[in-house]
Amino acid sequence: KAGVTQTPRYLIKTRGQQVTLSCSPISGHRSVSWYQQTPGQGLQFLFEYFSETQRNKGNFPGRFSGRQFSNSRSEMNVSTLELGDSALYLCASSLGPGPGNEQFFGPGTRLTVL
Amino acid sequence: AQSVSQHNHHVILSEAASLELGCNYSYGGTVNLFWYVQYPGQHLQLLLKYFSGDPLVKGIKGFEAEFIKSKFSFNLRKPSVQWSDTAEYFCAVRAGDKIIFGKGTRLHILP
Numbered sequence: 181k182a183g184v185t186q187t188p189r190y191l192i193k194t195r196g197q198q199v200t201l202s203c204s205p206i207s208g209h210r211s212v213s214w215y216q217q218t219p220g221q222g223l224q225f226l227f228e229y230f231s232e233t234q235r236n237k238g239n240f241p242g243r244f245s246g247r248q249f250s251n252s253r254s255e256m257n258v259s260t261l262e263l264g265d266s267a268l269y270l271c272a273s274s275l276g277p278g279p280g281n282e283q284f285f286g287p288g289t290r291l292t293v294l
Numbered sequence: 295a296q297s298v299s300q301h302n303h304h305v306i307l308s309e310a311a312s313l314e315l316g317c318n319y320s321y322g323g324t325v326n327l328f329w330y331v332q333y334p335g336q337h338l339q340l341l342l343k344y345f346s347g348d349p350l351v352k353g354i355k356g357f358e359a360e361f362i363k364s365k366f367s368f369n370l371r372k373p374s375v376q377w378s379d380t381a382e383y384f385c386a387v388r389a390g391d392k393i394i395f396g397k398g399t400r401l402h403i404l405p
Contacts, residue, residue: 220397277391279326
């Protein structure tokens with residue numbers, strides 16, 4: 181069974197631009213979560229989607245948004261990029277929401293903002 | 295605010311040494327606890343988890359962790375580490391609908 185895939189793997193943008201990252205969950209998984217990983221802050225939860233609905237949101241500004249499609253694929257968008265948005269963005273999928281469902285992580289998208 | 299603290303940011307051990315990585319959390323309600331590992335160049339993967347029952351949980355690759363409710367702790371242990379355990383280890387707590395990760399501990403095992 182294929183794992184979680186994320187595209188692109190690497191991205192370089194400049195301040196003020198916007199970016200869209202994509203995540204394809206494991207087949208059959210309907211829940212997708214997004215995390216931002218930085219050396220200083222570690223992993224921080226961005227949001228969780230299940231059945232095309234956002235279930236939870238972390239403490240990030242409104243510039244960070246996401247959505248989930250009917251096939252469970254998810255995208256996250258960051259508008260008006262800032263230098264501090266440089267990070268590894270991780271996507272994790274699970275069969276469903278809730279702690280009983282193990283999350284499987286993708287390789288991440290490395291975003292560099294210049 | 296809920297938080298997860300991993301006390302050691304960087305640990306260096308020799309092979310066959312015993313390992314204990316500390317994790318403390320702040321949340322007064324019911325929690326689910328996790329340890330994840332990220333080997334160099336690989337994805338984050340689940341080592342072990344605690345939901346309820348026996349507070350001593352065993353995970354993959356000989357790791358175990360003990361949940362001590364009174365201390366709000368969930369320390370990770372391994373009696374004898376191997377060079378292949380070199381990785382970054384993350385403690386995570388699910389409190390309500392949110393999951394909070396610690397900042398990670400980089401473990402380096404000397405051959």
